[in-house]
Amino acid sequence: MLLYEPITIGGVELRNRVVWPPTVMFRGDMQNRVTQESVDFYRSIAKGGAGMVVVEAVFINPIVPGLLCIFDDMFIPGLKAIVDAIHEEGAKASIQLIDPMPLFFTVDNIPMEWIKVSQGQYIAAAKRAQQAGFDIIELHGAHGYIISYFLSLRNKRKDDYGGSKLENRMRFLNEVIDGINAECPDLPIGMRLNADEFITGGNTLKQTTEIAKILSAEKGLVYLNLTAGGKHEDAVSIVGNQLKWPYARKGPHNDYHGYSGHRSMPPAYMPDGVNVSLHEAIKVAVEEATPDFDKRAKVFACGKIPTPEFAEEILQAGKADCVSVCRAQLCDPEWANKGKEGKSDEIRKCVYCNHCMDACGYGYTECLQWPEAKERKKTKEYKGGGLVITPLDVYK
Numbered sequence: 001m002l003l004y005e006p007i008t009i010g011g012v013e014l015r016n017r018v019v020w021p022p023t024v025m026f027r028g029d030m031q032n033r034v035t036q037e038s039v040d041f042y043r044s045i046a047k048g049g050a051g052m053v054v055v056e057a058v059f060i061n062p063i064v065p066g067l068l069c070i071f072d073d074m075f076i077p078g079l080k081a082i083v084d085a086i087h088e089e090g091a092k093a094s095i096q097l098i099d100p101m102p103l104f105f106t107v108d109n110i111p112m113e114w115i116k117v118s119q120g121q122y123i124a125a126a127k128r129a130q131q132a133g134f135d136i137i138e139l140h141g142a143h144g145y146i147i148s149y150f151l152s153l154r155n156k157r158k159d160d161y162g163g164s165k166l167e168n169r170m171r172f173l174n175e176v177i178d179g180i181n182a183e184c185p186d187l188p189i190g191m192r193l194n195a196d197e198f199i200t201g202g203n204t205l206k207q208t209t210e211i212a213k214i215l216s217a218e219k220g221l222v223y224l225n226l227t228a229g230g231k232h233e234d235a236v237s238i239v240g241n242q243l244k245w246p247y248a249r250k251g252p253h254n255d256y257h258g259y260s261g262h263r264s265m266p267p268a269y270m271p272d273g274v275n276v277s278l279h280e281a282i283k284v285a286v287e288e289a290t291p292d293f294d295k296r297a298k299v300f301a302c303g304k305i306p307t308p309e310f311a312e313e314i315l316q317a318g319k320a321d322c323v324s325v326c327r328a329q330l331c332d333p334e335w336a337n338k339g340k341e342g343k344s345d346e347i348r349k350c351v352y353c354n355h356c357m358d359a360c361g362y363g364y365t366e367c368l369q370w371p372e373a374k375e376r377k378k379t380k381e382y383k384g385g386g387l388v389i390t391p392l393d394v395y396k
């Protein structure tokens, strides 16, 4: 199967084309450091056969306990332990870098000084990631976080970082990439990118194909881990909600409510591979912009890819270079190995109930189908209901 053929991305050879996309696991400690549980989890995904494991959204500045951070050198040893476990199991390691700033500002009122602070934090985080041994890094450029906030057509800033010109909306990102390249010249950079934001007035393929072309042909990104939607203006805030648009939330699926949210983590009612046609369009665009395969950003399709056979069809049809498979691998971490061994019928099947998203709400990502989760459910109250995000002094 093509799915199990190696592929080289930014000079890094992956044993196959199955990617574990970034997924916050809430296994960090009270100081946001890696725990043994974090290491064990990532080892299980690598052991289960994925070619590349992208470690979850790791915060470049302080955030609530349980999430992982990389804003200080003290985080390097823990992150290195994850990298070592992934490597020992034969996979390659990437890490998603995230700035949660849009939780505290809207893009139009992020002060210039904070733009510079964020960019500096990204560059410092990339250096630390390289020191921890990651093969590649991934910028979180989707789901309403800061980079996608700037890229969005909804960015109406009046200065050089927003408005109708794409050049301006890409400036924040481009400066981050240039800064990382200057500090870490050998570090390949990938990015999470929304193919369509699925919000009124937001980016559609018209803008995202242009962005993708520039990132591949001009900025030298090595992969685009594609997604869609995520944050949404069609969700309704509940009383007491601390978060501003686009983080308004309405239970039970935390931030990811509303149509945009659903496109990001397609629930059971959506068709399999619901975002693949969008991701294919981006692949066509980057192929045109960067005809040399070795130099082109590799395109990962994502969103409700349930089986290795379904993934194989996507690859055979040339719609993507790799597949990012989150919930199906979360449900059964042996997903990739079972597919390779012709034992797909033995895969524990994700039913796309999004309980794992709700589980983020009580601070421990898990699949309801895991035997141990079923046991816990008997003893623990499963409320869901969302993260408690405490704004930090630094953002006041």
Ligand SMILES: Cc1cc2nc3c(=O)[nH]c(=O)nc-3n(C[C@H](O)[C@H](O)[C@H](O)COP(=O)(O)O)c2cc1C
Binding pocket: 021, 022, 023, 024, 056, 057, 096, 140, 142, 143, 192, 227, 264, 265, 266, 302, 303, 304, 305, 324, 325, 326, 327, 328, 356, 357, 360, 365
């Ligand atoms: C519990 C949970 C946490 C997630 N955390 C992240 C994250 O940290 N960064 C990110 O870009 N996407 C995150 N996602 C989105 C997934 O990477 C993926 O894009 C999405 O689940 C769709 O893929 P799937 O249908 O294979 O699950 C998360 C998804 C889930 C279910």
Ligand code: SF4
Binding pocket: 327, 328, 330, 331, 349, 350, 351, 352, 353, 354, 355, 356, 357, 366, 367, 368, 369
């Ligand atoms: S809880 Fe399990 S079955 Fe439900 S969507 Fe998440 S991974 Fe799939």
